[in-house]
Amino acid sequence: MRKDEALRPPFRRVLVANRGEIAVRIIRACRDLGMEAVAVYSDADAGALHVELADEAIRLGPAPASESYLRGEAIIEAARRSRAEAIHPGYGFLSERASFAQAVEDAGLVFVGPRSDVIAGLGDKLAARRLARDVGVPIVPGTLEPAAIARADEAADVVSAAEGVGFPLLVKAAAGGGGRGMRRVERAEDLPAALVAGSAEAASAFGDGRVYVEREIRPARHVEVQLLGDAAGTIIAIGERDCSLQRRHQKLVEESPAPGLTVEERRLHHELAVRIGRAAHLTNAATAEFLIDEDQRPWFLEVNTRLQVEHGVTELTGGFDLVVEQFWIAAGKPLSSAAMAAAGAAANPGRHAIEVRLSAEDPARQFAAAPGRIGRFSLPAGDGVRVDTGVRPGDRVPPDYDPLVAKLLVVAGDREAAIALLRDALDSVEITGIQTTLPFHRFVARDPSFAAGDLSIEWVAGHWDGAADRAAARRAADRAAAPRVAGVSTAFAEPPPVSPWLRAGREAFLDEWPE
C-alpha cells in the first residue's frame, strides 16, 4: 500500500440506510475513518440523534417502515442526490434483501455487506442447509426440499420424510424468520394439520407458503460465529457469541466467548463456520448460527448476511472495529492486521464481553412493546463499559420500529468479572418515562444459574417471573414516593431530585417527611 493511499479513507461519503442506535454507531465509524455520513429518516425520526449527527439528512417518508426505511429506490436516489459512494444498511430493514443489494450495485454504488448473489444464496435457508451439508458441516436433521402445503392430503411426502427426522420436530417457513410460520409437532398424526397451518401463516407473512421440517434440538444453546471475508478470498472467524437468552426469538443477552466450551470445541465451531463461508464465497461480514446440544455438538442453522445487533461483544473481546473493517473490505482492501490478530486469538481471547439489550418492553407482560416518551436517560460510562444508543433524554420511542433503545456492554478479564461489572453498571442506569427491560437484566446479572453458565434457549421461560419481580420492587417504590406528598401545596412544584439516584430507605424517607 502506498503512503498516500494509507491515509485516504475507504470512501468520501457514505449513506447510512438505517435509524436508531445502529445508525449512530455507523456514523461514528464514518467519523473515525474521516468519511462524511448521510442519514435518512422517516417523519417519526425527523429530530432523531442519527439525523443530528450526520453531515446531511434526507427524508424518506411517513413513519411506517414500508413507506420510509424499506423504500429501496428512495434510498438509492438519496445516495445519488447526496453524492454518497457507498450505502451501509445496518441490520434489519433492507440489510438482507438481495434485490436491494443488487440495485445498489447496479446504481454504481458500493453495498457495505456481502455481494447480492451471496445474500441471495444464503438467504434461502434450505439452499444454505444444503451448502453446509455438502461441505461436511452437521445440519439440524430435517427435510431439504420445501413445499407449500394447502391441504392435509398433500402432506404425505413430508410425513414419510418426517419419520426419518424424528419427533418432536419443528415446521418452519422456507422464507421465514422471527418464528412466523413455525409450529412444534410432537406426534406424527399432528403433522399434516401443522404443515397446513404453518404454510398458510408463511404465505400471509412472507408471500411464500413453502415449509420444511427440522428436528427440535432441546435443550439447546444458540451460538453463532462471526465471519469476515475480503475481496482476495481470505475468510476468517472472529470468535463466537452465545445468544441463548431469548424471548419470542428475540435475543436479550449476548456474550463472547460462549461459556463452557473448551478451546478445541471453539476451534471446531470456528472451522465449520469458515467452511460454510468459503463454500458461499462470502465477502464482508456475516454470522453463522448454530444450535449446540447437551454434548456441546454444533448443528448448523443459518447464515445472517449482515452486521448483527450484538456485534459489539465481538469487538470488545477481539479488540477491533467490525464496522470499520466492513468499510475497508467494501473498498476492496484486505482484512486488517487487527482483524487477523483477533481471529488468531479467537479460540482463547483472554477477555469476556457481555451485552444486554435495553428495550422499551414490559418484562412483566411477556416483553410486550412499551413505546412512549423517555424522560430522564442516563447510562453508565467508565472502564470496560460501552453504551450504544440512538436516543437522548426527552426523545420519543416510536411504536413503528424495533423497541431497542440502548445496548449496554461490558468487558473484563474473565466472565465472573464481566458479570460483576454488568451488575454495577445496570444499577446506575436511569431511564424514566418508559418501561424497559432493565429489571430482567438486573435479575440475570444476579442469577446463580446464569453465573454458572447454565444456559439454554428455554432459560428465560424457566427462570424469569416478571410479575413477582415487579411486586418485590413495589415496596421500594412506595417508600420513595411517600415523601412526595409533603407540604401538599408546595411539594408538587418541586423539581425531581438532582442526585442521580437515591436509595429508598428510612433516611431518605424521614429527611423529606413533613414535621
Place this chain on the structure above:
Amino acid sequence: MAGVRPRPGAVRVREGEGATTIDPTDLPGGVDDVPVVIGAVSRTDGGAARVEVVAGGWRFELEVEPARRAALRERATRAASAVGSGGALEVHAMIPGRVVAVAVAVGDAVTRGAQLLVVEAMKMQNDVPSPADAVVERVSVSPGDTVELGDLLVVLAAARASAANPR
C-alpha cells in the same frame, strides 16, 4: 381497611387497584438494595401527588396522598356507587399505537374479557379486552387511527342497567 382509621402522618400509595398505607413511625430499619429514580411529579385532579418512580428498573406511576384523606374519599365513593346504577365505563389506550381492528359496534353486548379492538404497537398486536360485562355505548376510534397513551377508545354502559331498562 374499612373501619380502621389511619394514624396521622400515614400515607396512602396507590397504583391502579393496589394501594398500600405507609406509616412513617413504624418503618423497618432495613433498606432494600434497589436503586430508585424519581421521575415526573405532578398533581391529580383530586389533589394527590402523582409520582413516577423507577425502582430496580420497574416503572410505577403512584398516587400519593395522606391516608386519612384517602379513607374519607373512599367512604364517599362507596356511598355513591351503592346508590348509582353503574354509569358509563371508559376504555382508554394503554399504549400508543395504531388501531388495526375494531371488533364491536354501538349496541353490542360484550362479556368481560371479550376483545373490543386491537392496537398495534411495534409490530405487536395488543388486544383491548372489555373490563366488564357491558353494552357498547360509543366507539371513538376507527381502524387506521393513531392513538396516544390515554386516548378514549370505547365507552361502555353496564350490562345490568341496560337489560333492566331496554330501549
